[in-house]
Amino acid sequence: MSELVDKVRNEFQNEEYRHSYAEECVNTMIATQIKILREEREMTQSALAQKAGMAQPRLSVMENADYSNWSINTLKRLARAFDVSVSVKFETFSNVVMDFEEMCRANLSRASFKDDPIFRSAKVRTHRAFRAKRINSDAEQNALQGTQRAQGTQQLLPFNVTELVPRRSRDSEEYSSAQKGAVSNEALSSAAR
Amino acid sequence: MMPKWTIFDYVDPVEGNLFKAWSSCLQKKELAKLNNRLDALSTHGPELIPGILSPTGLASIFKLKIHGNVQLRPLLCEGPGRGEEAFTLLLGAFEVSNDYVPIGAPLIASRMRESLIKDMRRRVIHERVG
Numbered sequence: 001m002s003e004l005v006d007k008v009r010n011e012f013q014n015e016e017y018r019h020s021y022a023e024e025c026v027n028t029m030i031a032t033q034i035k036i037l038r039e040e041r042e043m044t045q046s047a048l049a050q051k052a053g054m055a056q057p058r059l060s061v062m063e064n065a066d067y068s069n070w071s072i073n074t075l076k077r078l079a080r081a082f083d084v085s086v087s088v089k090f091e092t093f094s095n096v097v098m099d100f101e102e103m104c105r106a107n108l109s110r111a112s113f114k115d116d117p118i119f120r121s122a123k124v125r126t127h128r129a130f131r132a133k134r135i136n137s138d139a140e141q142n143a144l145q146g147t148q149r150a151q152g153t154q155q156l157l158p159f160n161v162t163e164l165v166p167r168r169s170r171d172s173e174e175y176s177s178a179q180k181g182a183v184s185n186e187a188l189s190s191a192a193r
Numbered sequence: 194m195m196p197k198w199t200i201f202d203y204v205d206p207v208e209g210n211l212f213k214a215w216s217s218c219l220q221k222k223e224l225a226k227l228n229n230r231l232d233a234l235s236t237h238g239p240e241l242i243p244g245i246l247s248p249t250g251l252a253s254i255f256k257l258k259i260h261g262n263v264q265l266r267p268l269l270c271e272g273p274g275r276g277e278e279a280f281t282l283l284l285g286a287f288e289v290s291n292d293y294v295p296i297g298a299p300l301i302a303s304r305m306r307e308s309l310i311k312d313m314r315r316r317v318i319h320e321r322v323g
Binding site: 004007008010011015016018019020021024025028032035064065066068100101103104105110126164 | 204221222223224225226228229230232233234237239241242244258259261321323
């Protein structure tokens with residue numbers, strides 16, 4: 001399922017260890033995403049810094065895996081400069097580790113508003129159906145997770161219910177449908193019971 | 194996702210795996226940060242994550258900058274086998290008041306690398322301390 005989760009499974013029994021490890025994952029993912037979004041938009045550090053109202057040296061420091069002093073206000077300013085939104089969520093350790101493991105350009109890439117396919121299309125009805133489908137799918141996933149916890153399996157689902165950094169590749173209708181199919185009838189009826 | 198890059202530890206002919214011995218002395222918090230950085234390197238290589246490898250001033254010797262109450266500066270090199278997707282951890286070091294501990298750590302690491310190039314048996318797959 002996830003080699004990295006298996007690798008850290010025993011180590012994460014220590015509270016201090018898992019928090020430090022996960023914090024490093026988050027710091028690294030933010031720094032990497034900032035660089036990727038900047039490069040996608042063909043912006044220099046100076047141009048992005050100017051747009052976000054900060055000095056270029058400060059941005060240079062942030063665009064580094066070592067940086068850890070993030071504030072939500074800074075992230076909001078960068079989001080505005082990229083014309084995207086910021087999503088801050090509390091997250092399970094397993095999801096953070098799996099996001100970290102699956103981190104790549106495609107997963108961290110985000111379209112700005114003008115390139116957002118949902119807003120570019122006029123097929124509002126289709127999108128409403130798509131969102132409804134996603135909500136149903138999430139409910140099924142939650143039910144299944146609840147059952148697994150009750151059984152004490154601790155087995156992780158092969159997909160995320162909530163995501164710290166929503167993955168574009170997982171945001172497609174195809175993915176949602178595939179995952180919906182992956183939930184067996186037996187598991188669902190068990191969840192319903 | 195399979196790790197793309199292999200991580201090795203340099204093995205001293207007399208004192209053995211010094212990097213493992215150094216790691217064993219770290220607190221859990223520091224150990225978590227170190228292991229995270231090594232996992233990042235083995236999973237994603239040197240290209241994706243900005244600033245994952247920092248130069249030391251010596252060619253072929255890099256450091257991982259790991260901040261915290263204790264400033265860890267593990268020193269490593271790429272390969273050193275030609276064309277292999279690997280890193281070798283050469284020496285565990287700290288940074289105190291802008292100086293390396295042990296003093297001259299990059300130079301020591303560079304000598305270790307040279308010794309490794311002469312005898313590639315002087316390394317083992319990284320022995321993780323968790």
